[in-house]
Amino acid sequence: MKYSYLLPLTGIICLAHGFGSAAVAEIPMGRLAYIADGNYRDSDDIAAIPISLAILRAMGLEEKLVHYSHSCDLVPSARGGAYRETELQISCDGTAERWGGFDHIKFLNAIKETDATVNDLVKHIDNSTAEDPLWIIEAGEPDVIVMALKKSQQDKRKFVHVITHHPNNDKGNTFNLEDVHPLGVPKDNIHRIPDQNTLLRGDLSAMNWARDHKDDRMKWLYDRVVASQTPQMDYPAIVGKADISDAGMAWWWSTWDGQGGDEKGDFNKVRKLLEEHVARPSVKTLIPGKKGNLEIRSGLGGFTLVGGNHPVHLEVANLQGRVIHRQTGLLQNSFIPVPGNRVHIVRISQEGASTTEAYIPK
Numbered sequence: 001m002k003y004s005y006l007l008p009l010t011g012i013i014c015l016a017h018g019f020g021s022a023a024v025a026e027i028p029m030g031r032l033a034y035i036a037d038g039n040y041r042d043s044d045d046i047a048a049i050p051i052s053l054a055i056l057r058a059m060g061l062e063e064k065l066v067h068y069s070h071s072c073d074l075v076p077s078a079r080g081g082a083y084r085e086t087e088l089q090i091s092c093d094g095t096a097e098r099w100g101g102f103d104h105i106k107f108l109n110a111i112k113e114t115d116a117t118v119n120d121l122v123k124h125i126d127n128s129t130a131e132d133p134l135w136i137i138e139a140g141e142p143d144v145i146v147m148a149l150k151k152s153q154q155d156k157r158k159f160v161h162v163i164t165h166h167p168n169n170d171k172g173n174t175f176n177l178e179d180v181h182p183l184g185v186p187k188d189n190i191h192r193i194p195d196q197n198t199l200l201r202g203d204l205s206a207m208n209w210a211r212d213h214k215d216d217r218m219k220w221l222y223d224r225v226v227a228s229q230t231p232q233m234d235y236p237a238i239v240g241k242a243d244i245s246d247a248g249m250a251w252w253w254s255t256w257d258g259q260g261g262d263e264k265g266d267f268n269k270v271r272k273l274l275e276e277h278v279a280r281p282s283v284k285t286l287i288p289g290k291k292g293n294l295e296i297r298s299g300l301g302g303f304t305l306v307g308g309n310h311p312v313h314l315e316v317a318n319l320q321g322r323v324i325h326r327q328t329g330l331l332q333n334s335f336i337p338v339p340g341n342r343v344h345i346v347r348i349s350q351e352g353a354s355t356t357e358a359y360i361p362k
Contacts, residue, residue, distance in 0.1 A: 028256040030133035030161075032056075033067035033124060036246065037140025039084045039111060040073035041168075043235040044201075044243035045139060046087050046228035050095040050221050051270065052137075052250035053102065058277035059254040062101035063335050066124045068092065069108040069117045072140040074173055084233065085109055091224050098217050110144050121148035128159035135253060138164045138177065139246040146175035149183045157184035163249045165196045191260070196248025199266035204229070206267045207242045215278040244270075305331050 034052060038045030049070065056062050070088040092107035110117040121136075125148060128134045136145055142162075149157055162180065164170055170177035181187055210222035229238045251265035262269070305312070316325035316336065325336065 028061070028064070028135070028253055029131070030064075030128070030135055030159075031066045031124060032061070032064050032135050032137065032253060033121060034065065034069075034137045034250070035067075035072050035110070035121075035140055035144055036070045036088070037073040037169075038088045039071035039081070040075050042237070043084055043087075043228050043233035044238055045070060045246060046084070046091050046233070047225040047242065048139065048244045048246035049088065049091040050224045051244045051247035052139075053092075053095045054099055054217070054221060054274055054277075055247060055250045055254055055270065057099045057101045058273050061254055063104070065102070065105060066134075067108075067121055068102075068105050069110045069120075069144065070140075071112065072110040072117075072144045074111055074114065074141070074143050085112065087227055087233075091227075094220065094224075098220050114144075117144055118147045118151065121145070122151045125149065125152040125160055126156050128156050130159060133159040133161055135161045135163060137246075137249045137253065138162050138169050139249065140169060141172035142170060142177045142180070143172040143175050145177075146172070146179050146183070149180055149185065154184055158186055158189075160185050161189045161191060163191045163193065163253060165193050165245070165249055191252075193249065193252050193261075193263050196245040196265065197243070199264060200245040200248045200270075201238075201241060201243045202267065204240055204242050207244075209267075209271050209275075213275070213278075217278055218274065221274075242267075304333065304335050306333060 036045040036049060038049075053062075053068075056065055070092060071085050089107065089109060096102035096105065096107070106120075108117045108120065121144065124134050138145065145162065149160070157180075160180075162177065162185070164177065177190070180190075204225065207222050207225050210218040210225075213219060225242045225244065228243065229235075229241055231239065247270070248265045251270065252261035252263060255262040255265075305314075311329055312331055313328045314326070314331060314336065315323050327334075327336070
C-alpha cells in the first residue's frame, strides 16, 4: 500500500505540552484508582472529587483512571446518609459530563454497591504488572482496598501502590491501611505525602477564580465547593471553607517526575493548570482520507486518533529529530502517550491524505 506524507517536506504536526512551573516531567507508569469517602465523617469529598477529575483531564491522564468510587465509609446509617451520597454522585457524574474524557468510568457508590465496588477494584488489581502497576488514591477509609486485596490474586498484590496524605484516612471501620502489608503489598508501595490540608484548604474565597470565570466548567467546580460546606452536610468544620485537600493526591500523582510528584499543590497551581486547559481550544486536526477522515485530538498526556478505518504509519519525535515512538496499523481510537511539557513532532502518513498542520502553544 502506498502512503503519502501529510505535510510539505516533513509531514509535521507539532504538539506542545506543558503548563508552566508545575510541569509534568513524564507520564506516571500504570493506572489509577480513586477511592473517596464523604458519606460519614466529612463532606469535603463533594468538593475534592470534581477538582481531582479536572486535574486528570487537564493533564491528559483521564484514560489512566480505571476505578472511581465514593462513600467508602462502610457505616450503616452513616451521618451523611443518602443526602451526601446523592451529592457525591452529582459531583462525579456532573464533572464527567462537563469536563469530558470519563465515559469509560462508572462512578460507584461503595456503601450502596459494595460488592460491585470491591469486584471492580479486584479486576484492576489482577490486571497489574511491574510495567503496569495500579496506584490507589486513598481519599477515604481503606476497608474497600483491603477487601479487594483479599479477593485478588496474591502474586499481583506487589504491583499495588497506595497514596495517602492523612492518618485519619488510614483507619477504617474493619481494616486499617497497615493491613495491606500481610496481604503482600510492600511497605515501600505506601506513599505518604504531606497533609494536603496545609495548602489546599482555605476560605471559600480561595475559589473565587472559578466562581468568576466565564467558562461553565470552572463555575461548576466552585458550585461543588459551595455544596460541600452547606449546613445540610452536617459538617461544621468546613462551613465557609474550600477544602479540596484530597485532590492534592491526584495532583501529586499527575505531576510525577519518576521519583514522586509535587507535594506542594496549592490553589494557585490548580488554578493555573485548569485555566490553561479551558483556554486551550479543543484541537481536532482533521485529516481527510480516501477511506474516511481521521482526527488527531491532543491533550497533555498525549493524543488520540479518532475516526477512519484504515492503516496509518505514525512517528513521534522530539525537536532534535530522535524518534521516540513508532507505530503502524489500525490506530484509530488509540491513545498515544507522549512525555509532558515538551514539544513533539508527530508524523502521520496514510493513503489519500491532504496536507494538514496544527500547533498547540505552551
